[in-house]
Structure formats: C-alpha cells, structure tokens
Amino acid sequence: MHGLNMTTTTLISQLEALFRRVEAMRDKIQTAQIRPAKSQLEKFETLAIKLTEAATKVSEEIRALTNAHTKRPSEQGSNLVSQAQSSRESVANGQLNLAILRRNLTLIFEGPKDSALDSSQIKARKKVIRERCKTICGLDPDTVLMWAVAFAPTVWTAGTMSTDTFDYLVEELDSEESHTWPSDMYKVLHTLGAEEPLRGCNAYHDFVKAIDDRAVSPSNSGRPRKRMRAEDREEVLYLKFRGLLSFLQQHEASGSDLKMICPWGGVPVPFIDVNLESSLGLSGRLEFTLQSSKALIRHILASSAATAEVSH
Structure with a gap:
C-alpha cells in the first residue's frame, strides 16, 4: 500500500511538472520574436498535434482511473x-x-x-x-x-x-x-x-x-x-390504536368520547390521521375515520379501556 501511494504521488508530481513546462513553453512561443522557415512551421504544427493527442490520451486514462475507482467495490x-x-x-x-x-x-x-x-x-x-x-x-x-x-x-x-x-x-x-x-x-x-x-x-x-x-x-x-399480509396489517393497526389510547391517557383525555366511523369493506390502514389539539380542545370529542372489518373493530374495542360509538 505504501509503495502504491508513493507511485501515485510521483505520477502526480510528474504531471504537475509537465503542465508547468507546457505553460512556460506557451509563454515563450507567444513572446518569441522569430521567423521560422516553412519546414520549421510544419514541424511546429506536427509537434502541436502530437502534444494535443498525448494530452487527450492522458486525460482519457485519468478519467478511466477515476471511473474504475468509483465503480470498483472494496472487499x-x-x-x-x-x-x-x-x-x-x-x-x-x-x-x-x-x-x-x-x-x-x-x-x-x-x-x-x-x-x-x-x-x-x-x-x-x-x-x-x-x-x-x-x-x-x-x-x-x-x-x-x-x-x-x-x-x-x-x-x-x-x-x-x-x-x-x-x-x-x-x-x-x-x-x-x-x-x-x-x-x-x-x-x-x-x-x-x-x-x-x-x-x-x-x-x-x-x-x-x-x-x-x-x-x-x-x-x-x-x-x-x-404487499403486506392481512394479519400483519391488522397487527399494525391494533398497535397504532393502542398507542393513541396511551397518548390520550398521558394528556388526561382518556375520558373523552371516542367516535369511530367505519365504512365496511375497506382495507385496514396502519395509521390514524387526527388533529388531537383541535379535536380535544374544541369539543373533547375525538373523531377519525377507520377502514377495517367488523371482526377487527370488535378485537380493538374488546382489548381497550375506551368507550366507543361505532357509526356505519
């Protein structure tokens, strides 16, 4: 690992040095007061093309190295x-x-x-x-x-x-x-x-x-x-209902009337959306809609200490 890091560091240093040399060469060409012959201009153009091709290949290799590092999972x-x-x-x-x-x-x-x-x-x-x-x-x-x-x-x-x-x-x-x-x-x-x-x-x-x-x-x-199994949906719903009763008891609202509106034929849902503050604050009555089966409703009511009015 140490040797690999040293090699990488060396390559980076060499690339930086090469970049500085190319930059310096560009400045020299810009400021040089020379009149090259036709054959010399052709040589300049040939070298410039080769330099561009080499730089492109270096860039491609670095990009491939980056992609390989990103995609290659470690053990x-x-x-x-x-x-x-x-x-x-x-x-x-x-x-x-x-x-x-x-x-x-x-x-x-x-x-x-x-x-x-x-x-x-x-x-x-x-x-x-x-x-x-x-x-x-x-x-x-x-x-x-x-x-x-x-x-x-x-x-x-x-x-x-x-x-x-x-x-x-x-x-x-x-x-x-x-x-x-x-x-x-x-x-x-x-x-x-x-x-x-x-x-x-x-x-x-x-x-x-x-x-x-x-x-x-x-x-x-x-x-x-x-899709969740029916028995698991009922289990989640029952748990959420018990949690709601616990919340009411903690806030001294366990004596509030509890009204359950139950349209038959629906599928059990795992949560109950209510606005406890407005429901309890305005009338002391908690209302929510629950889609479930009669058997599940009886199971919930029989397992809780709350009174309920079932509308259907």
Whole structure:
C-alpha cells in the first residue's frame, strides 16, 4: 500500500511538472520574436498535434482511473452488502438483534452526544458521524431500517469505515428492492418511539409513519415491494390504536368520547390521521375515520379501556 501511494504521488508530481513546462513553453512561443522557415512551421504544427493527442490520451486514462475507482467495490464494501442482505433475511425469519437496532436508530436520529471533555480529535470524529447520520436519514426509509438491523454502530462510524466504503454502501443499499418487514418489526419501531430518547424525535416518528404507510400502500414508494399480509396489517393497526389510547391517557383525555366511523369493506390502514389539539380542545370529542372489518373493530374495542360509538 505504501509503495502504491508513493507511485501515485510521483505520477502526480510528474504531471504537475509537465503542465508547468507546457505553460512556460506557451509563454515563450507567444513572446518569441522569430521567423521560422516553412519546414520549421510544419514541424511546429506536427509537434502541436502530437502534444494535443498525448494530452487527450492522458486525460482519457485519468478519467478511466477515476471511473474504475468509483465503480470498483472494496472487499469490505462487498462483504457489508452481503451482510445487510443476510441480516434482512434473518429478521424475516424472526432473528432480530434488538440491541443493535435500538443503538443504531438512536444514533441515526439523535446523533452522537457532545461532551465538554471531548478532545479535538473526538469532536472531529463526532462531526463525521453526525454527517453520516444525516446521510442515512436522507435515504429511503426501508434502507434506513435495513442499515439499522445490519450493522453495529462500531462498524459504520468514523474511524472504522472509510468514506469510500460508506459511500459505496449507501449507493448499493439504497438501490435494493424494498420489501415488507414482519409484524414484530412494526411493534418494535412503535415501542421505541414511545420511549426515550426517541419519543420526542419528530424525524424518527416521520420515519416510522413512512414505514407504516408503505406497509399497506406499496404505491407510496417508487420501489418494488411485496404487499403486506392481512394479519400483519391488522397487527399494525391494533398497535397504532393502542398507542393513541396511551397518548390520550398521558394528556388526561382518556375520558373523552371516542367516535369511530367505519365504512365496511375497506382495507385496514396502519395509521390514524387526527388533529388531537383541535379535536380535544374544541369539543373533547375525538373523531377519525377507520377502514377495517367488523371482526377487527370488535378485537380493538374488546382489548381497550375506551368507550366507543361505532357509526356505519
């Protein structure tokens, strides 16, 4: 590796020196007070053509070198892509490393915590980590989740993974085909969102909502996706409803009337859009529209402490 770096440095130095010589030669020709003979002019033209051809070839070789470097995955990058794909399959088979998922999501959406005792080196490292977290947050929600289940934070944070490998991994994983996660994953995501430190993180809740939306409505994403199973849709809906009851209890609104408008024959949706502030503030009555089956409605009502008026 050391020898390769020395060779690259030498080539760059030689190219810089050549450029300076060509620049100097141009200035000399511009200022030279000469009257070349016809044969000498022809020689000038021949050399100028050869110089242009050589410069073009050098430029093409450098461009090819750049493209090869950009497209060529490192061994580490290829292994990490395989690891991510394997982890996704493991989660589908019920093998989820909850500790890694929690640590990753907390770091990705909250960023590293600063300390007054941080050295300049640690501050620089945390700055890079913060930038990587921002990059990951900007990826497709499915990619964010895939990243969070696949790699421990120690794998992808600064100082461990090179920038080239990180960029390669981001590009490769974000082009992966999307898929539906098992119902347990949705439970975990909502549970983490109800606890510190993610409870007050708007970016995290937007991420979970995007995962929920896509689980039932594949059209919300331009990426290919398998449709969610009916039992998983009901599981997500039930979980969201319980979360809503928990919110009402926390805000001392559990005694409010709850009106559910249920058109029959619809498909279960995984989220409930309400304006809690206006609904509770104006009348103390919470109204929302829920498309589901009678069996699911009975299951939800039987499992909750809330009273409900069902309209149909």
